[in-house]
Amino acid sequence: xxxxxxxxxxxxxxxxxxxxxxxxxxxxxxxxxxxxxxxxxxxxxxxxxxxxxxxxxxxxxxxxxxxxxxxxxxxxxxxxxxxxxxxxxxxxxxxxxxxxxxxxxxxxxxxxxxxxxxxxxxxxxxxxxxxxxxxxxxxxxxxxxxxxxxxxxxxxxxxxxxxxxxxxxxxxxxxxxxxxxxxxxxxxxxxxxxxxxxxxxxxxxxxxxxxxxxxxxxxxxxxxxxxxxxxxxxxxxxxxxxxxxxxxxxxxxxxx
Amino acid sequence: xxxxxxxxxxxxxxxxxxxxxxxxxxxxxxxxxxxxxxxxxxxxxxxxxxxxxxxxxxxxxxxxxxxxxxxxxxxxxxxxxxxxxxxxxxxxxxxxxxxxxxxxxxxxxxxxxxxxxxxxxxxxxxxxxxxxxxxxxxxxxxxxxxxxxxxxxxxxxxxxxxxxxxxxxxxxxxxxxxxxxxxxxxxxxxxxxxxxxxxxxxxxxxxxxxxxxxxxxxxxxxxxxxxxxxxxxxxxxxxxxxxxxxxxxxxxxxxx
Numbered sequence: 451x452x453x454x455x456x457x458x459x460x461x462x463x464x465x466x467x468x469x470x471x472x473x474x475x476x477x478x479x480x481x482x483x484x485x486x487x488x489x490x491x492x493x494x495x496x497x498x499x500x501x502x503x504x505x506x507x508x509x510x511x512x513x514x515x516x517x518x519x520x521x522x523x524x525x526x527x528x529x530x531x532x533x534x535x536x537x538x539x540x541x542x543x544x545x546x547x548x549x550x551x552x553x554x555x556x557x558x559x560x561x562x563x564x565x566x567x568x569x570x571x572x573x574x575x576x577x578x579x580x581x582x583x584x585x586x587x588x589x590x591x592x593x594x595x596x597x598x599x600x601x602x603x604x605x606x607x608x609x610x611x612x613x614x615x616x617x618x619x620x621x622x623x624x625x626x627x628x629x630x631x632x633x634x635x636x637x638x639x640x641x642x643x644x645x646x647x648x649x650x651x652x653x654x655x656x657x658x659x660x661x662x663x664x665x666x667x668x669x670x671x672x673x674x675x676x677x678x679x680x681x682x683x684x685x686x687x688x689x690x691x692x693x694x695x696x697x698x699x700x701x702x703x704x705x706x
Numbered sequence: 707x708x709x710x711x712x713x714x715x716x717x718x719x720x721x722x723x724x725x726x727x728x729x730x731x732x733x734x735x736x737x738x739x740x741x742x743x744x745x746x747x748x749x750x751x752x753x754x755x756x757x758x759x760x761x762x763x764x765x766x767x768x769x770x771x772x773x774x775x776x777x778x779x780x781x782x783x784x785x786x787x788x789x790x791x792x793x794x795x796x797x798x799x800x801x802x803x804x805x806x807x808x809x810x811x812x813x814x815x816x817x818x819x820x821x822x823x824x825x826x827x828x829x830x831x832x833x834x835x836x837x838x839x840x841x842x843x844x845x846x847x848x849x850x851x852x853x854x855x856x857x858x859x860x861x862x863x864x865x866x867x868x869x870x871x872x873x874x875x876x877x878x879x880x881x882x883x884x885x886x887x888x889x890x891x892x893x894x895x896x897x898x899x900x901x902x903x904x905x906x907x908x909x910x911x912x913x914x915x916x917x918x919x920x921x922x923x924x925x926x927x928x929x930x931x932x933x934x935x936x937x938x939x940x941x942x943x944x945x946x947x948x949x950x951x952x953x954x955x956x957x958x959x960x961x962x
Contacts, residue, residue, distance in 0.1 A: 455742045456924055456932070457717040464711045486711045548960040555960065563875040618874050618961035619819040621954050622892045622912025624919065626876070636878045639926070655922070656878025663880065664920035666911070667940060668712055670895070676712070684923060698877050704804040704811065705874035705961045 458683040461486070462668040462676035469677075471508030476598035479678055488680070490599060495608035495633055495681040497665035498595065500568070502677040503585045503611055503629075511538060513579040529554045535569060535581060542567035542583060547706070560588065561697035562628060564615050585611065588629025589692045596631040608633025608686065611693065612662040612669070618705060625666035627658030628693045633684075634658070635691030657686065658696055714939040717742070718924040718932035725933075727764030732854035735934055744936070746855060751864035751889055751937040753921035754851065756824070758933040759841045759867055759885075767794055769835040785810045791825060791837060798823035798839060803962070816844065817953035818884060820871050841867065844885025845948045852887040864889025864942065867949065868918035868925070874961060881922030883914030884949045889940075890914070891947030913942065914952055 463482035469475070475498065483490060490496075518526065518533035522540055526533035530551055543556040547563050558567050568584040585591045592609040599607055611629030616622075627635060639653040665679035700706050719738035725731070731754065739746060746752075774782065774789035778796055782789035786807055799812040803819055814823050824840040841847045848865040855863055867885030872878075883891060895909040921935035956962050 455717050455720045457715060458920075458923055459713060459715050460920070461711050461713040550960060553960065617912075618959055619954055620882070620912055620915065621952050622910045622915065624880070624912050624915055654878045655926075656873075656876055656880050657923075659876065659878065659880055660919045660923050663916045664714075664716070664923060667714055667913075667916050667920060670911075696877050698875055703874055704806060704809065 456683070456685070458664070458681060460664055460668060461488070461680045461682070463678045463680060464676075466502070466675070466678050469502040469505040471506065471510070473506045474598075475502065475506050476595055476602060479595075479599070480602060482678065483680070490603050490605040490607050490680075491682070492606040493608075493682075493684065493686075494605065495610060495661055495684055495686075496595075496599075497610045497612050497625075497662055497669075497679045497681060498592075499669060499677040500584055500588060500611050500613045500628055501582065503588065503591050503595075504582050507585055507591065509583040509585060511581050511583060513538075513581060525549065525554065531566075535566070538569055538581065538583065539567040542569065545700075557700075558584070560584070560628060561694050562615070562626070564613070568613060568628075584613070585629065589631065589694060590629075592629035592631035592693070606632060608661075608684070610658055610661050610665070612665060614666065623666075625659065625662030625664070625669075627662045627696060630658045630691050630693045630695070632690060633661075633686050634689040635693060635695040637687070637689070656696060658691065658693065712939070712941070714920070714937060716920055716924060717744070717936045717938070719934045719936060720932075722758070722931070722934050725758040725761040727762065727766070729762045730854075731758065731762050732851055732858060735851075735855070736858060738934065739936070746859050746861040746863050746936075747938070748862040749864075749938075749940065749942075750861065751866060751917055751940055751942075752851075752855075753866045753868050753881075753918055753925075753935040753937060754848075755925055755933040756840055756844060756867050756869045756884055757838065759844065759847050759851075760838050763841055763847065765839040765841060767837050767839060769794075769837060781805065781810065787822075791822070794825055794837065794839065795823040798825065813956075814840070816840070816884060817950050818871070818882070820869070824869060824884075840869070841885065845887065845950060846885075848885035848887035848949070862888060864917075864940070866914055866917050866921070868921060870922060879922075881915065881918030881920070881925075883918045883952060886914045886947050886949045886951070888946060889917075889942050890945040891949060891951040893943070893945070912952060914947065914949065 513534040516534040518537040522537035548555040588611040635658040637655040637657040769790040772790040774793040778793035804811040844867040891914040893911040893913040
């Protein structure tokens with residue numbers, strides 16, 4: 451009988467300011483950890499919302515500069531959306547998945563399937579004509595942040611760049627990992643025995659999404675202003691994944 | 707600027723024994739909390755795997771007693787599965803969703819969509835002919851456990867009966883809440899303002915699934931033997947949901 455009580459602690463880092471293009475996220479995160487008397491340790495994970503990564507990377511677009519093409523205009527009419535936003539969505543899209551009034555679900559150029567290619571206007575500063583796109587490459591953003599934190603602290607931390615996605619079958623958004631560095635994204639438990647030694651046939655954890663969803667319990671979605679969450683105690687194996695590992699290949703997906 | 711550091715702690719309760727039909731889960735959970743010097747408090751949540759709830763409820767079936775019908779035999783040939791298991795899957799199924807070699811995805815009679823109606827042979831005692839079905843009504847199981855814990859401790863805890871589901875688009879299983887009591891299942895944040903006061907249009911959290919996924923980081927899937935996880939610090943609002951709240955109605959689902 452295992453009498454240990456493994457424990458994971460999830461803490462929202464306080465006082466992360468409103469992020470502007472060029473801001474040094476690593477520095478702001480370290481300031482926030484010091485504010486609560488915490489030092490990052492190897493094995494910790496940090497979950498950072500894609501929104502602040504996008505802001506730091508200056509991924510703003512001014513809708514007044516966007517000229518909707520013919521396809522954007524047609525889709526905008528069908529979905530009753532702003533044709534300029536639809537144009538930007540198409541520029542970020544590999545393939546359109548589903549269209550309905552008010553709904554435009556696409557496979558993003560990064561590989562995942564989400565509404566409006568992750569483009570929205572919530573929590574974006576400036577006028578109503580400013581929108582924020584997802585980071586150009588969240589796996590690169592995650593690796594860069596991890597390197598910066600290691601240089602400044604010596605700690606090897608796992609990084610998840612998180613987004614919030616709806617999904618088929620089930621109500622409500624969950625947290626997903628669109629960028630990962632220094633930790634597993636998908637954890638393959640196939641072949642580990644169950645309690646009676648019978649081999650588990652299929653047991654793959656969407657580990658990055660589990661971590662992002664755990665953090666989502668604290669980040670919320672609205673005005674909480676808690677864009678960075680530290681997760682301590684995970685004890686993940688020394689496997690290094692990428693956010694793209696979590697994308698199911700279309701040819702292995704019965705629901706495209 | 708919010709200088710609080712909200713924190714959630716997730717702890718796997720140690721020493722939960724192998725569960726047998728008729729076992730008193732509430733008593734075993736309380737013993738496990740006492741083992742680590744913890745007392746349940748109002749506002750805590752407990753995530754309990756559906757597997758041990760099924761075992762306590764004696765939801766075992768002996769495949770030798772199952773007579774596959776014509777449809778089960780046809781589907782078994784198509785999916786290359788045991789026709790007796792397919793027969794049990796069909797008895798638990800509202801509607802077949804997708805069929806492929808090795809794959810049988812159905813809408814369970816409880817409303818969610820999952821592979822094999824949640825029936826499998828892993829971590830089931832007895833012969834290879836014994837399978838375990840999901841609890842008859844996980845929302846009822848959750849409410850009963852909550853009532854028993856309140857009677858014995860005075861604490862009002864939230865309960866999630868969890869399962870582990872694959873999903874379209876993304877690799878790896880995540881935790882889902884198939885039974886909920888004493889806490890929200892879906893958290894509707896629509897209408898809360900964002901940081902700049904612009905109204906958030908759509909922001910619904912699959913709260914029960916977030917909690918189940920957080921717990922899944924500790925329960926694992928194989929021989930960890932950690933079927934009960936305590937979650938402290940959630941600060942969920944006083945809304946009472948049900949596991950079935952998390953099922954998207956087929957008519958509002960673009961991917962059926």
